Amino acid sequence: MPKLVVYCLEDCPRIRYTFNLMFGFLVPISYELVFSSEEYLARTGPKLNYSSSQYTDNEIFIPSGTILFERNIQRQPIEFFTSLGLRAFFRKPTKNIDFPFDLPGLVFFLATRYEEYLPFTADQWGRFSSKNAVATQGDFLHQPLIECWVQRLLLRLKEQFPDLEVNEQNYRFEPTYDIDIAWAYLHRPLLLQAASTAKDLILQRWSSLRARWRTWTKRQIDPFFTFDYLTNLHQRFGLKPHFFFLLADRHRNDPNISHQIPAMRRLVQQLAAQGNPCGIHPSFASNQLPAKIVEEKNRLAEILEKPVNTSRQHFLKLSFPITYQRLIAAGIQHDYSMGYADSVGFRASISRAYPWYDLQNEETTTLMIHPFIAMDVTLKQYLKLQPQAAIEVVRQLIEAAKAVQGVAGLLWHNSSFAPHEGWEGWQNAYEAIIADAVETKE
Numbered sequence: 001m002p003k004l005v006v007y008c009l010e011d012c013p014r015i016r017y018t019f020n021l022m023f024g025f026l027v028p029i030s031y032e033l034v035f036s037s038e039e040y041l042a043r044t045g046p047k048l049n050y051s052s053s054q055y056t057d058n059e060i061f062i063p064s065g066t067i068l069f070e071r072n073i074q075r076q077p078i079e080f081f082t083s084l085g086l087r088a089f090f091r092k093p094t095k096n097i098d099f100p101f102d103l104p105g106l107v108f109f110l111a112t113r114y115e116e117y118l119p120f121t122a123d124q125w126g127r128f129s130s131k132n133a134v135a136t137q138g139d140f141l142h143q144p145l146i147e148c149w150v151q152r153l154l155l156r157l158k159e160q161f162p163d164l165e166v167n168e169q170n171y172r173f174e175p176t177y178d179i180d181i182a183w184a185y186l187h188r189p190l191l192l193q194a195a196s197t198a199k200d201l202i203l204q205r206w207s208s209l210r211a212r213w214r215t216w217t218k219r220q221i222d223p224f225f226t227f228d229y230l231t232n233l234h235q236r237f238g239l240k241p242h243f244f245f246l247l248a249d250r251h252r253n254d255p256n257i258s259h260q261i262p263a264m265r266r267l268v269q270q271l272a273a274q275g276n277p278c279g280i281h282p283s284f285a286s287n288q289l290p291a292k293i294v295e296e297k298n299r300l301a302e303i304l305e306k307p308v309n310t311s312r313q314h315f316l317k318l319s320f321p322i323t324y325q326r327l328i329a330a331g332i333q334h335d336y337s338m339g340y341a342d343s344v345g346f347r348a349s350i351s352r353a354y355p356w357y358d359l360q361n362e363e364t365t366t367l368m369i370h371p372f373i374a375m376d377v378t379l380k381q382y383l384k385l386q387p388q389a390a391i392e393v394v395r396q397l398i399e400a401a402k403a404v405q406g407v408a409g410l411l412w413h414n415s416s417f418a419p420h421e422g423w424e425g426w427q428n429a430y431e432a433i434i435a436d437a438v439e440t441k442e
Helices: 011-027 037-044 103-111 145-160 190-202 208-217 227-235 262-273 291-304 322-329 376-382 387-403 426-437
Strands: 005-007 031-034 046-049 061-062 081-083 086-088 172-179 241-246 279-281 356-358 361-369 407-412
Touching: 005 011, 005 037, 011 031, 011 145, 011 356, 011 361, 037 046, 061 145, 086 145, 103 356, 172 426, 190 208, 208 376, 227 262, 227 426, 262 279, 262 291, 262 426, 279 291, 322 356, 322 361, 376 387, 376 407, 376 426, 387 407, 387 426, 407 426
Parallel strands: 005 031, 005 046, 046 061, 172 241, 172 407, 241 279
Antiparallel strands: 081 086, 356 361
């Protein structure tokens, strides 16, 4: 089968990363980069020319911009326009071509989270907010725009070169859970239980007091201990979700059950024994004390009796490039933090896993980024949605992932089903969302 020959003006890390992302991960095809115009013109078969001018009629021409050839990080001129029904930027005023903009430059800018390296106004937790994002300003946060454009490019390549072989991707649903607090009332420090009970009395939270008492007297299951229900739900739909455990030293922002509690250790081991991948949920405190990442990862590894190489940041605390650099140093190979707390959608404009590019050091790293499209807390607390409205919002994002044969990653919590905690109706909503996510068209 013929190999796609891609001509670029210059060989550099950004070029190699971007084309490997496009043709190695998103729409896998056999390709080769060449940097000599003479060699390019001498080749036969499928050709893609990424440069300043066209060379032949029998090629796909994409005009090159400057971002992939730069060696620094600077504010980029972003002016939105629509082409082929999709939003774009980095326009190049070239006539009669299929892609009148720097498509690889757009891919690189969005995938690397280039804009998050630039100065921005952080939220109360020091996070980059979705309202600051180019995807929000350009109204494409609801789309995996990179995959949409790369698929447009693939279609044009197939039209021009019908013999080009493409390795088809398949849609997947990827449910994940953050286990911040495994039990609402059990296995908590006695002083904390007393303080929480007194607070319920003062605020006259009778439903909480009833639930607390019924749990203590074993007349009901702890409302946060939803793991049997979740196991049955996963078995019904044939799912193996990923669980992330918060195993921090207890703190106001890290209120987890102690990793030394036997019940907590059994829970982790039981979920792992069911074949569910388990990762660490690095604590809020680890952002100031990065050594805690290794300490907490080792706690989980000791419980599981095997190495741990996956993570998701507590509070979705993600700062470029330092968070990912610290995770790599701690031995993490896969991170699932790529999503917003304050909005749903595709933070990196990609749905499926892809390698992280360290802009500070200008290198492709070993860390794989696994995006997610929506979080339960975002739907309920940030967007103030009722359960039925949340179903429709997530359904549209799932359909966007399916349209590009991508991945619909979902972030939920074991604690997001308790009616007296404000989650009435969300269990049915979650089941409806899962049903939408696993359904595929024949």
